Amino acid sequence: MGWAAAIREISVTVVRFCLIEGDGIGPEVSRATLRVLEAVSKRFGIGFEPVLCEAGDEAAKRRGSPLPEETLRKAKEIGIVLKGPVGETAGEVVTVLRRELGTYAAIRPAKTLPGVSPRCGKPLDVVIVRELLEGVYVQTEYVDVVSNSFAVALRVASARETERVARLAARIARGRRGIVSIIHKANVLHGTCGLFRDVAKRVLEEEGVVVEEYYVDAAAALLVRTPERFDVMLTPNLFGDILSDLAAELAGSLGLSPSANVGDKTGIFEPVHGAAFDIAGMGIANPTAMMLAAAMMLDWLGYRDAARAIEKAIEDALASGARTPDLGGNLKTMEFAEEVAKRIEAGNA
Ligand SMILES: NC(=O)c1ccc[n+]([C@@H]2O[C@H](COP(=O)([O-])OP(=O)(O)OC[C@H]3O[C@@H](n4cnc5c(N)ncnc54)[C@H](O)[C@@H]3O)[C@@H](O)[C@H]2O)c1
């Protein structure tokens, strides 16, 4: 995907990572992704050492906590997490992991892949760069417990976090069309969105990329009407959450988009989608987003060829007509995984 070179360049022979399978379809897309990593291992000789860590709704039932102490300790010690979606406890797992590992930006590509019909009639190819530690995600809320009729949430924006996520967006943009669209709502939220817009604009101009800005409501409409006008979209936390689901679905399916949540030396790689309880246990979930999350992990670690092989095998499988029901096909999750894995093993992806 060409974004990682600017972030980190390390070389390891065995990739040790925490694997959180999660809830709902999480274990299904995780198993499919492990099959693809097995193929990568055969083809490229990279060793993988997934350290199974529990987190999510099931962990809460079994261990009394959605994010057991042991999981948090291992995640911080290893610093690399590949995770499936968790369920209703996401607010106690995902947001805490992001804060504890200091992953300040979510890089969320949404791209219409070969043979996939975009939902808006036009292909989409955008990267959402989402600030990931601030906004309302500081999760500081006050409820008037006496009347139970009033609640207030804190929203945080700092120059420091805005600046580093903007510098990352600029680096990503330089490897693409050189344009960053700042998404905000500074016409109403003069303080928080105003700061985000002003700091981001200054930094992006310093970085020498073309800067555009859009109010988030219009950006949502324009993403559907004229997706080609966007390339890299830099967003505050909550807007990025919403727009990345929209972009993934417009590109073809929520099952297609990965997220690389990166810190200075830590990374959490996950699909954008959730636990999809409505289809869990049916073996029909699209594992592409989680496979692409694994590809982003490899890219970030410096294994460009292996990452590209996963992307190419997915593209080739889709182009050949292999697809899961969300894309109008009838393949099961593991059948699609086999289509991808065999292309990697054969060496023609
Ligand atoms: N990062 C995370 O761990 C994460 C992210 C989002 C939601 N969640 C959690 O997931 C649970 C369900 O959330 P939701 O229903 O709002 O959103 P969702 O993303 O799970 O599902 C929305 C719709 O998209 C479909 N879908 C999602 N992923 C798919 C895939 N890979 N293949 C095919 N179809 C797919 C689902 O079937 C559903 O119709 C909630 O408990 C939520 O808290 C977790």
Ligand SMILES: CC(C)[C@H](C(=O)O)[C@@H](O)C(=O)O
């Ligand atoms: C589940 C939730 C905590 C999470 C978020 O809001 O960030 C999810 O929607 C995402 O996009 O990763």
